[in-house]
Amino acid sequence: MANIDVVDLGGKKVGSLELADEVFGQVNEALLWEAVKHYRASLRQGTAATKNRKLVSGSGKKLWKQKGTGRARIGSIRSPLWRHGGTVHGPVPHSHDYAFPRKKLLGALRSALAVKFADGKLIVVESLEAKEPKTKLYRAALDKLEAKRTALLVEAGASLGPNLQKGARNLAGVDLMLNNEVHPYDLLKFERVIFSRPALEKLQESLKKSVPRGRKSESRKAVA
Numbered sequence: 001m002a003n004i005d006v007v008d009l010g011g012k013k014v015g016s017l018e019l020a021d022e023v024f025g026q027v028n029e030a031l032l033w034e035a036v037k038h039y040r041a042s043l044r045q046g047t048a049a050t051k052n053r054k055l056v057s058g059s060g061k062k063l064w065k066q067k068g069t070g071r072a073r074i075g076s077i078r079s080p081l082w083r084h085g086g087t088v089h090g091p092v093p094h095s096h097d098y099a100f101p102r103k104k105l106l107g108a109l110r111s112a113l114a115v116k117f118a119d120g121k122l123i124v125v126e127s128l129e130a131k132e133p134k135t136k137l138y139r140a141a142l143d144k145l146e147a148k149r150t151a152l153l154v155e156a157g158a159s160l161g162p163n164l165q166k167g168a169r170n171l172a173g174v175d176l177m178l179n180n181e182v183h184p185y186d187l188l189k190f191e192r193v194i195f196s197r198p199a200l201e202k203l204q205e206s207l208k209k210s211v212p213r214g215r216k217s218e219s220r221k222a223v224a
Contacts, residue, residue, distance in 0.1 A: 004117065006124045006197055009141040014126050017197060019117065022211045023204050027118070028111045032184060035100070035108035039185040042097040050090030053078045058085075105184070106210040112184035113207075116193050123147070123194045128155050133166035142174070147192040154179055156198040179203045 002024060006015040058077040066073050074081075080088045116122040123145055130137045142151055150173040155164060157178050168176050177186065179199040187193055195203075 002117070004122065004124055006126055007145070008126050009128070009130060009144070011144040015197075017124055017200065020204055020208050023110050023207045024114045024117050026111070027114045028107060031104060031108045032111050032115070032188070035105060035112075035184040036188065038098065038100040039183060044096040046094050046096050048091040049093050050087040052088070052090065053080060053086030056084065056086045103210065103212075106207060108184040109182065109187075110207050110211075112187040113203075116187055121192050123192060124197055124200055125194060126197050127159070128153055128164050128194070128196045129159070129161045130163050130167055133163040135167055135170050138164075138167045138171060138174075142171070142194075145192070145194060147194060149173060149192075150190045151175075151192040151194055152177060152186055152190040154182055154193065154195045154199045154203075156196060156202055159196060159198050180206075 001021055002019045003016045004019055005013050006017050008014050053076065056078050060076050060078065063074050063077065064071065077085070079085045113122070125145070130141065142148065145151075153164070153168055153174065153176045155176065155178060157180070160178065164176065168174055173190075175186070175190070179195075179202050182203065
């Protein structure tokens with residue numbers, strides 16, 4: 001099993017945390033791609049629309065009789081063959097979301113965590129709660145943790161305090177999330193991911209339980 005340093009908001013090491021091979025041991029790039037594709041599809045509004053012959057304006061009266069005029073037969077001025085007529089097979093409002101198996105989502109979450117750890121972009125702090133609910137305190141803390149561009153702060157629900165909520169909400173490029181709300185897309189979107197120790201422990205424990213039995217045995221053999 002690998003270990004990761006646990007630091008305080010000042011960047012000083014205060015301990016270490018053992019990482020499970022079942023969670024941080026493998027990266028499935030294909031599964032990550034599927035999870036990101038599904039997430040982005042759910043964000044699409046799906047409001048593109050065109051008017052068919054039922055929706056365009058114009059009378060439905062037959063313009064001339066069917067036979068005897070020498071002209072092509074026509075039933076309505078709203079025909080798609082005519083200018084200002086309806087559109088055939090055009091887009092209609094619909095949802096782009098689709099079902100995504102929970103096991104695949106959890107597998108993608110394990111892969112996203114493994115990617116961040118391998119790239120050195122995963123940071124664990126003992127606590128994300130500062131002394132005061134001030135934005136400048138959290139900005140200074142993020143600078144010391146080398147999270148100067150974008151960062152995702154992940155906290156456990158039981159440890160989420162008012163100082164963290166108020167101090168981090170106005171930081172540009174910084175988002176706050178609970179450990180049970182994290183999506184693989186969120187982990188890949190931000191440059192740095194900063195977990196509190198309780199948040200990562202709870203998330204790791206839940207992801208270990210979701211690992212298929214065959215995967216668990218493989219990871220044990222690899223450790224042995």
